[in-house]
Structure formats: structure tokens, C-alpha cells
Amino acid sequence: MIRKIIHIDQDRCTGCGLCAQACHEGAIVIREGKAVLAREDYCDGLGDCLPACPADAIAIVEREAAPYDSAAVAAAQAHRPAGGCPSSAARALRPAAPVQGGARPSQLRNWPVQIQLAPTRAPYFSGADLLIAADCTAFAYAGAHEEFLSGRVTLIGCPKLDDADYAAKLAALFAQNDIRSVTVLRMEVPCCGGLVSAVRRALEACGRAIPLKVETVTIAGEKMR
Numbered sequence: 001m002i003r004k005i006i007h008i009d010q011d012r013c014t015g016c017g018l019c020a021q022a023c024h025e026g027a028i029v030i031r032e033g034k035a036v037l038a039r040e041d042y043c044d045g046l047g048d049c050l051p052a053c054p055a056d057a058i059a060i061v062e063r064e065a066a067p068y069d070s071a072a073v074a075a076a077q078a079h080r081p082a083g084g085c086p087s088s089a090a091r092a093l094r095p096a097a098p099v100q101g102g103a104r105p106s107q108l109r110n111w112p113v114q115i116q117l118a119p120t121r122a123p124y125f126s127g128a129d130l131l132i133a134a135d136c137t138a139f140a141y142a143g144a145h146e147e148f149l150s151g152r153v154t155l156i157g158c159p160k161l162d163d164a165d166y167a168a169k170l171a172a173l174f175a176q177n178d179i180r181s182v183t184v185l186r187m188e189v190p191c192c193g194g195l196v197s198a199v200r201r202a203l204e205a206c207g208r209a210i211p212l213k214v215e216t217v218t219i220a221g222e223k224m225r
Contacts (some may be wrong), residue, residue, distance in 0.1 A: 004045035006067045008035050012057035015162070016169035017116050020192040022052035025073045028115060042070040042076070054168040090122040107149040115157035115166050118173070125177035128153040130168075130197055133185040134192045135161070141185075141217045147217070148185050159194035166195070168201035174210060181211045188218050 008019075008028075015033040027042035028035055028049060035057070036042060045068065091111040110124050115132070131152040138144040138156075157166055158182050172180075184199050186192035196214055203210055216224040 001065070001067055002062060003065055003067070004060050004062055005040060005043050005063045005221045006045065006047060006049060007059050007063075007215055008037060009057045009059070009079065010034055013117060014055050014057075014166075014168045016054065016163035016166070016172070018054065018120065018169065018172065019049040019058060021119070022049045022145040024048065026076055030218075033116075033162050040066040042073050044068045044070075054172055075159070077131075079161070090119045090124075092124040104145065107145040108153075108154060109151075110153050113154050113156050114156050115169065116162060116164060117170075118155055120172045121122060121176050122133075124153055124177060125173065127178050127180055129181045129183070130155065130179050131183050131185060132157070132195065134158060134187050136187050137185045137217050138186060139164065140219065140221045141223060142221060143223075147223075151185065157195060158189040161196065166198040167201040167205065170199060171205040173204055176205035179208075179210050181213070184214045185214070186214065186216055188216055188224065208214060 013034045015030055015035065017030050018037070019035050020028040020030055025039075025042040025044060027037055027039045028159075029038045030036070031038075043065075045060060047058070050058050064216060093109050106207070110122070112118055129152045131148055133144070133148065133154060133156045135156050135158045136179045139182075155165075159166065182199060182203070184196050186195055200211065203212060218224060
């Protein structure tokens with residue numbers, strides 16, 4: 001049948017995931033760093049996702065599409081865990097207690113940590129010192145938890161592997177929360193420059209003056225001075 005349905009411009013889409021969060025029916029998913037209309041029959045064509053998209057990548061079009069199946073949507077919602085996917089449910093964490101055997105406790109204060117899974121608003125962002133770290137840094141630098149995660153809210157990502165531009169989502173996060181400072185922890189490799197660039201562009205776009213510090217870790221696991 002010919003009906004109204006959303007269209008996602010893949011060239012404009014940054015993969016920030018805000019549209020998927022705004023879609024109450026669960027019609028949109030993130031695949032390979034891009035938003036995709038995974039279920040035509042879950043899309044009612046009303047466009048609740050449009051205002052959530054900071055890249056203006058979504059439009060309402062009229063085309064041949066499967067009919068909207070309200071019963072299927074209701075059934076899917078009934079089986080969906082409260083708060084959505086458990087992997088992306090926002091949680092504030094307490095630093096882990098010391099453990100036997102001398103192992104150092106985790107200093108992680110929040111979940112999720114992946115930039116693409118993280119919410120743009122959460123209570124733990126209020127007044128937070130934010131660490132945005134390249135995936136590899138915690139493995140390369142032995143003191144990452146004590147020196148960088150401790151006392152900070154942490155987000156991680158890899159622009160090369162995620163094939164995504166984080167700037168739009170980070171700009172929304174910076175604008176909607178009282179972030180006190182941002183530290184970027186990157187590796188010395190060139191691809192990590194994309195993470196720094198995304199953070200700088202997000203800070204420029206958010207309309208707030210937030211202090212930024214960039215720290216670099218070498219492949220050998222040393223912090224560059």
C-alpha cells in the first residue's frame with residue numbers, strides 16, 4: 001500500500017542513535033554506524049523521530065510500504081524490558097570495593113560507556129567531569145582507571161571501527177547536561193585524531209564553554225608529556 005513512512009538519508013546520518021531512542025515502536029535500529037528503518041510495519045509514519053535527529057537526516061515520504069501493524073508493535077513492547085535494551089539502560093555505579101589478592105578495583109562510575117549506546121541525558125552527567133576515551137587506552141595504559149576513570153563519568157569509542165561521527169550526539173549531550181569539564185584520552189595513532197576532532201566540534205556546536213584537556217597514550221603504554 002502507498003502510505004506515509006520515514007526515510008533516513010544515509011549520507012546525512014551520523015549514527016548518533018537519538019532517533020532510535022525516540023522511536024517508541026522500535027522501528028529504527030543502528031547498524032554499522034547508521035540508523036536503519038528495520039521494521040516498516042512498526043513505523044506509524046507520524047515522525048516522532050524527526051525532531052530528535054540533529055543531522056536533519058529523516059523525512060516523511062509517501063511510498064509503497066507494509067501496513068502499520070499496531071498489534072505487532074504492542075506485542076513487541078509487551079516483551080521489551082522496562083527502559084529498553086538492558087545493554088543501554090543508564091546506571092550510576094559505585095567504585096568497586098578492594099578485592100582479595102591485591103587486584104585493583106574498577107573505577108567505572110556509569111553504564112553504558114559506549115558513546116553510541118550512552119543516553120544524551122542522565123543524572124550522573126550533572127556536574128560531571130567527563131572522560132571520553134579511545135577504546136584501546138584502558139588496555140595500553142595500566143594506570144587508566146586510577147588516573148583517568150577515577151572521579152569521572154566515562155564514555156569510550158573508536159571512530160575508525162564504529163565508522164561514525166560522534167560530534168552530533170556529543171553536542172547534544174554537552175548542551176543538555178551540566179558538564180563541568182571534558183578530558184579526551186587518545187592513543188598516539190592517527191585514527192584517534194577523529195575522536196579529538198569530534199569532541200572539539202561538539203564543544204563548538206553545543207553553545208557552552210566547557211574546559212577541554214587532551215591526553216595521549218603511546219602504543220608502548222606510556223603517557224606522552
